[in-house]
Amino acid sequence: xxxxxxxxxKDFVKEExxxxxxxxxxxxxxxxxxxxxxxxxxLLYDCMHRLLEIAGxxxxxxxxxxxxxxxxxxxxxxxxxKACEIRGEVEGSINQAVLHDIVIFKxxxxxxxxxxxxxxxxxxxxxxxxYVSSDSESxxxxxxxxxxxxxxxxxxxxxxxxEEMKATLTGFYKDYxxxxxxxxxxFRVVHDENGVQIVPIQNIAHVYLNDLVGYExxxxxxxxxxxxxxxGIVFYSVMPVPENRPVLRAxxxxxxxxxxxxxxxxxxxxxx
Numbered sequence: 001x002x003x004x005x006x007x008x009x010k011d012f013v014k015e016e017x018x019x020x021x022x023x024x025x026x027x028x029x030x031x032x033x034x035x036x037x038x039x040x041x042x043l044l045y046d047c048m049h050r051l052l053e054i055a056g057x058x059x060x061x062x063x064x065x066x067x068x069x070x071x072x073x074x075x076x077x078x079x080x081x082k083a084c085e086i087r088g089e090v091e092g093s094i095n096q097a098v099l100h101d102i103v104i105f106k107x108x109x110x111x112x113x114x115x116x117x118x119x120x121x122x123x124x125x126x127x128x129x130x131y132v133s134s135d136s137e138s139x140x141x142x143x144x145x146x147x148x149x150x151x152x153x154x155x156x157x158x159x160x161x162x163e164e165m166k167a168t169l170t171g172f173y174k175d176y177x178x179x180x181x182x183x184x185x186x187f188r189v190v191h192d193e194n195g196v197q198i199v200p201i202q203n204i205a206h207v208y209l210n211d212l213v214g215y216e217x218x219x220x221x222x223x224x225x226x227x228x229x230x231x232g233i234v235f236y237s238v239m240p241v242p243e244n245r246p247v248l249r250a251x252x253x254x255x256x257x258x259x260x261x262x263x264x265x266x267x268x269x270x271x272x
Contacts, residue, residue, distance in 0.1 A: 001027045001111075002104050008094070009076050009101045016072065019050050023065075024108070030116045041120040051128055059138030059146040064128045066153040069108055073169055074149060074178060081178040088174035095166075102169070103162045142202045145183050148176060 001024040012020065022043060030040055051064045060067040080098045083090045117125045138146050152172055159165040177183055184200035191197075209219050 001107060006101050006104060007097045008078050008080055009073065009098075009105070010078075012072055012076065016054070016068070019047060019054075019068070020072065020108075023047055026116065027111060030119055037120060041122060044116070044120055044122055048122075048125070048128055052131075055131055055133060057138065058140045058149075059133055059143070060150060061131055061133035062150055063153060063157065064131050065113075066109060066157055067150055069105060070149050070153040070156060073105065074152065074172060074176075074183065075180070077179040081173050084170050084173035085177045085182060086174065089167075089170055099162060099166055102166045106159075106162045106165055109156055109165075138202075141183075148172075148183075 003021060003024040011017075026040065026044055026047070029035060030044075051068055054060065054068055054071075055064050058067075058071065060071075080090070080094050083094070113125060113129075116122070141149070152168070155168050156165055159168055173182075180200060181187075181198075184202075186201040187198045188201055189196060190199045209222075212219060
């Protein structure tokens with residue numbers, strides 16, 4: 001496989017990125033007589049273990065290999081993925097570089113493990129290709145995000161060409177954003193031994209403008225401020241963003257309020 005040839009989609013989180021490289025190495029070397037068959041089988045079993053752990057932590061189901069690859073793509077913050085947030089398809093040579101990478105990811109998606117599992121005498125690999133998750137909550141994503149990523153994996157599997165796969169991924173970025181700040185809606189600031197971190201809040205209640213009774217003037221002001229924010233007009237009052245009107249989708253920018261930079265990256269609800 002050609003994982004070393006990736007141009008745009010690189011620098012994955014260390015633990016999850018290692019799994020990709022281990023699987024790619026096995027795809028290339030599982031028939032090589034130079035390596036011990038038991039060691040090769042042990043590495044594949046270890047990869048299966050890591051995929052199951054990811055499924056448990058993220059709540060994935062179905063084809064875990066596809067879900068894993070999809071999760072890599074939706075969390076990789078690069079010049080293309082961030083540019084496609086809100087706007088969708090962008091122009092320029094970056095599209096050629098991204099398509100180059102998607103061709104490689106399509107090879108990973110379409111890889112048939114039948115010969116490898118037979119050669120290494122691997123049992124129960126169907127656990128990876130047709131996994132049924134438990135009812136327990138994901139430790140990483142809420143059910144909304146998990147369903148979007150699992151659905152994306154299924155769409156990728158139906159895409160016949162790298163061009164179709166790229167269009168599907170671009171549409172995901174446009175609709176939902178990319179990375180932690182794009183996929184999640186609410187955050188909290190945590191102080192620990194590593195310093196200050198912005199941590200997503202998983203369990204959030206959907207709040208709609210219609211739920212706020214007797215606040216017609218503030219609601220009107222909220223909508224006006226939101227529209228002004230999108231249009232780049234400076235304003236100095238900020239209110240919570242409920243989920244009702246389709247105005248914003250994962251806005252990522254520096255926000256200065258009364259000359260104080262609050263956050264470098266803020267993800268605002270995709271619906272007001």
